[in-house]
Amino acid sequence: MIFKPYPYQQAAEEWILAHERCGLFLEMGLGKTVITLSAVKRLIEDFAVTKVLVIAPLRVAATVWAEEAEKWEHLHGLRFSKILGSRQEREEALRRDADVYVINRENVSWLVNYQAVKKRWPFDMLVIDELSSFKSPKAERFRSLRRTLPAVRRVVGLTGTPTPNGLIDLWSQIYLLDRGERLGKFIGRYRDEYFIPGQRNGAIVYNWVPVKGAPEKIYHLIGDICMSMTAADYLTMPERIDIAHAVSLTFEAQRAYETMERDLVLPMAGRVITAQNAAVLTGKLLQLANGAIYEVDGNYVRMHDAKLDALEDLIEAANGQPVLVYYSYRHDAERIRERIPQARQLVTPQDVNDWNAGKIPVLLAHPASAGHGLNLQAGGHIIIWFGLTWSLELYQQANARLYRQGQDHPVTVYHVITKGTVDENVLEVLTGKAVRQDALIDAVKARIERYDS
Numbered sequence: 001m002i003f004k005p006y007p008y009q010q011a012a013e014e015w016i017l018a019h020e021r022c023g024l025f026l027e028m029g030l031g032k033t034v035i036t037l038s039a040v041k042r043l044i045e046d047f048a049v050t051k052v053l054v055i056a057p058l059r060v061a062a063t064v065w066a067e068e069a070e071k072w073e074h075l076h077g078l079r080f081s082k083i084l085g086s087r088q089e090r091e092e093a094l095r096r097d098a099d100v101y102v103i104n105r106e107n108v109s110w111l112v113n114y115q116a117v118k119k120r121w122p123f124d125m126l127v128i129d130e131l132s133s134f135k136s137p138k139a140e141r142f143r144s145l146r147r148t149l150p151a152v153r154r155v156v157g158l159t160g161t162p163t164p165n166g167l168i169d170l171w172s173q174i175y176l177l178d179r180g181e182r183l184g185k186f187i188g189r190y191r192d193e194y195f196i197p198g199q200r201n202g203a204i205v206y207n208w209v210p211v212k213g214a215p216e217k218i219y220h221l222i223g224d225i226c227m228s229m230t231a232a233d234y235l236t237m238p239e240r241i242d243i244a245h246a247v248s249l250t251f252e253a254q255r256a257y258e259t260m261e262r263d264l265v266l267p268m269a270g271r272v273i274t275a276q277n278a279a280v281l282t283g284k285l286l287q288l289a290n291g292a293i294y295e296v297d298g299n300y301v302r303m304h305d306a307k308l309d310a311l312e313d314l315i316e317a318a319n320g321q322p323v324l325v326y327y328s329y330r331h332d333a334e335r336i337r338e339r340i341p342q343a344r345q346l347v348t349p350q351d352v353n354d355w356n357a358g359k360i361p362v363l364l365a366h367p368a369s370a371g372h373g374l375n376l377q378a379g380g381h382i383i384i385w386f387g388l389t390w391s392l393e394l395y396q397q398a399n400a401r402l403y404r405q406g407q408d409h410p411v412t413v414y415h416v417i418t419k420g421t422v423d424e425n426v427l428e429v430l431t432g433k434a435v436r437q438d439a440l441i442d443a444v445k446a447r448i449e450r451y452d453s
């Protein structure tokens with residue numbers, strides 16, 4: 001296919017070429033992969049870089065980047081090597097002569113250590129797909145990657161959700177772009193200057209709140225290297241309809257839920273399931289709201305079928321149109337497949353192909369495995385959230401598998417919510433987090449007119 005870029009895509013490509021280290025905060029569906037590869041091709045042709053390392057989620061690393069290059073005629077000259085699989089396979093991939101080397105983020109530390117033994121870092125350009133997955137400065141992947149920065153000439157960070165949990169997430173992401181030039185070289189100083197503790201329990205701080213004026217200062221500091229774009233600004237998107245489909249618990253399930261919530265202990269057939277802390281409790285309550293709950297031995301006990309009944313009704317109401325169902329727990333998927341035999345779980349690239357070819361009436365996916373990079377819009381336009389996720393990033397990315405450029409129909413997103421449970425809180429929290437993230441997106445909005453001038 002011949003690539004005919006939109007003006008915003010041309011502007012984003014030029015942004016990469018003009019900045020040796022930059023961030024592209026591109027909302028899902030804007031084509032960040034083809035934009036980045038177009039810039040990479042030009043840099044290689046101009047001898048500005050020789051070997052490019054792309055770090056991406058596993059499924060995206062395995063399929064999306066190389067397939068995108070195959071799709072567009074102007075990218076056909078790029079040679080790819082996937083640093084995936086066993087240790088031997090990864091080492092063989094590193095020995096291949098290629099332009100672009102793609103690795104999953106879980107193997108970043110291995111790669112850094114492997115090259116350290118050889119006392120050389122062969123990549124002069126680094127592309128971090130889903131930069132927000134490096135938001136934790138304590139993570140080994142961040143600590144490993146920062147060691148390579150002095151040897152890298154160019155860095156591009158790509159994400160649609162830079163601050164899924166607030167501005168505190170920005171420090172490590174921007175550090176990978178500028179090595180601490182804008183937000184400081186240490187997370188502690190960044191926190192001290194721009195934040196105060198929010199919710200806390202003694203010395204344990206659960207969240208950090210920006211001090212007055214801090215967001216504006218932060219936006220100003222990173223504005224020279226970060227370009228932001230939203231799909232609503234640049235694409236004519238189909239209508240999206242969000243529906244909360246409420247269900248009620250049975251009397252027995254409601255009583256069990258209230259007992260768990262009140263006492264943290266749920267007596268069940270002589271066995272006791274204990275929620276050791278608030279996080280575990282929340283997980284247990286979400287499980288129960290979905291219809292089943294795990295025991296200590298890994299087995300689960302069925303509590304109710306309210307969500308299964310609702311899911312069956314929604315699928316029937318779809319009148320044969322394909323439906324993408326997001327679930328939270330393994331027992332969700334098992335119970336859904338028992339109730340709806342035609343449902344198929346998203347596991348392999350062939351599942352993606354079959355879905356887009358219209359061969360799968362009900363596709364089951366976990367947002368963590370289908371949340372990034374996959375193009376599923378050709379297969380349908382109905383999403384049903386059987387169980388929600390607390391992660392705004394996963395939630396937005398998962399919805400963007402269908403609600404994205406190339407979608408020809410209005411997209412309907414159903415949220416099956418169990419009334420009177422933590423389900424209701426999750427949706428509220430996701431909405432609240434989105435407000436804070438939108439502030440960042442708006443603050444560093446791409447100014448194409450100014451760039452053109």
